Amino acid sequence: MTTTAPEATEAKTAVVSFDQVSKAYGDVRAVDGLTLDLHPGETVALLGPNGAGKSSALDLLLGLRTADSGTVRLFGRTPQAAIAAGRVGAMLQTGGLMEEVTVEELVRLVCALHPKPYPVTEVLSRAGIASIAGRMVNKLSGGQEQRVRFALATAGANDLIVLDEPTTGMDVTARKAFWATMRDQADQGRTVLFATHYLEEADAIADRVLVLHKGRILADGTAAEIKARAGARRISFELEGPADEEALRALPFLSTLDISGHRVRIQSHNADATVHAVYGLGLYPRELEVAGLGLEQAFVAITEAEEARTAC
Numbered sequence: 001m002t003t004t005a006p007e008a009t010e011a012k013t014a015v016v017s018f019d020q021v022s023k024a025y026g027d028v029r030a031v032d033g034l035t036l037d038l039h040p041g042e043t044v045a046l047l048g049p050n051g052a053g054k055s056s057a058l059d060l061l062l063g064l065r066t067a068d069s070g071t072v073r074l075f076g077r078t079p080q081a082a083i084a085a086g087r088v089g090a091m092l093q094t095g096g097l098m099e100e101v102t103v104e105e106l107v108r109l110v111c112a113l114h115p116k117p118y119p120v121t122e123v124l125s126r127a128g129i130a131s132i133a134g135r136m137v138n139k140l141s142g143g144q145e146q147r148v149r150f151a152l153a154t155a156g157a158n159d160l161i162v163l164d165e166p167t168t169g170m171d172v173t174a175r176k177a178f179w180a181t182m183r184d185q186a187d188q189g190r191t192v193l194f195a196t197h198y199l200e201e202a203d204a205i206a207d208r209v210l211v212l213h214k215g216r217i218l219a220d221g222t223a224a225e226i227k228a229r230a231g232a233r234r235i236s237f238e239l240e241g242p243a244d245e246e247a248l249r250a251l252p253f254l255s256t257l258d259i260s261g262h263r264v265r266i267q268s269h270n271a272d273a274t275v276h277a278v279y280g281l282g283l284y285p286r287e288l289e290v291a292g293l294g295l296e297q298a299f300v301a302i303t304e305a306e307e308a309r310t311a312c
């Protein structure tokens with residue numbers, strides 16, 4: 001028998017799939033050729049500075065904006081179809097909440113609309129808003145509004161939870177409660193995708209980190225792998241003759257290599273060993289410089305290498 005059980009087919013379908021997705025606003029390429037698969041049960045951080053394109057990518061994923069080119073699929077379907085089927089819970093960075101209602105009325109409404117709702121009291125207490133259930137939504141503080149958004153995103157059992165900078169405006173206690181709930185959701189096999197510009201948050205929560213910059217993914221790996229890359233050192237030197245690219249590319253601990261004329265720029269996560277191996281090749285590097293990289297510099301260095309690579 002070669003027939004596949006429906007659940008086996010489902011398990012193989014990516015939860016989220018971006019294929020060559022681009023979105024521009026005038027000259028700004030907010031999302032630039034994004035190709036990406038997220039798998040069931042992953043907790044994924046979309047990490048990048050302000051303006052990196054995180055919200056744009058999530059809005060495309062949720063079908064709130066339309067891509068200029070490329071396709072976005074959720075569970076193998078269009079975002080609209082997946083959302084209509086109640087498979088996705090989302091917490092957005094902006095966007096108004098319905099105002100002329102109480103917190104409880106709003107949560108009750110969203111639970112009523114969800115195909116697999118949790119009990120209203122459970123949703124309220126999990127989000128830490130049981131004590132403000134009777135308050136009008138338009139009288140809430142910023143942090144309380146965030147908790148209400150969180151409640152709405154977890155009003156029912158969703159296979160995918162999408163969160164755009166969810167802890168903005170939350171105090172430390174609310175943050176802890178929030179991430180404990182998200183971990184609990186992930187433990188139940190849900191896929192969680194959240195945008196953040198805090199490396200620490202990505203590090204503590206995510207089992208996969210996507211570094212986004214100018215609408216492109218610069219790195220995709222575990223937090224440890226990203227940190228090693230962010231903590232990489234930059235090695236730069238001049239060679240007398242032409243650079244042997246193949247030999248240089250084989251250097252140990254190399255993460256990026258950029259050759260322009262006689263100038264060689266390398267990112268390495270073990271600078272001592274890499275430099276030692278440069279001498280081992282029988283080369284005589286001049287004007288040798290080794291410098292550490294901060295996260296911000298790593299973003300820039302990786303982007304420069306990427307731009308140099310795509311330019312040729």
Ligand SMILES: Nc1ncnc2c1ncn2[C@@H]1O[C@H](COP(=O)(O)OP(=O)(O)O)[C@@H](O)[C@H]1O
Pocket residue numbers: 025028029030048049050051052053054055056057
């Ligand atoms: N509606 C819009 N009109 C024009 N430019 C936009 C719009 N939305 C986003 N942008 C631009 O697209 C880029 C990515 O923005 P955004 O996706 O909000 O990034 P992030 O969420 O990572 O901060 C930025 O340069 C931003 O100014």
Ligand SMILES: [Mg+2]
Pocket residue numbers: 054055056093164165
């Ligand atoms: Mg944003």
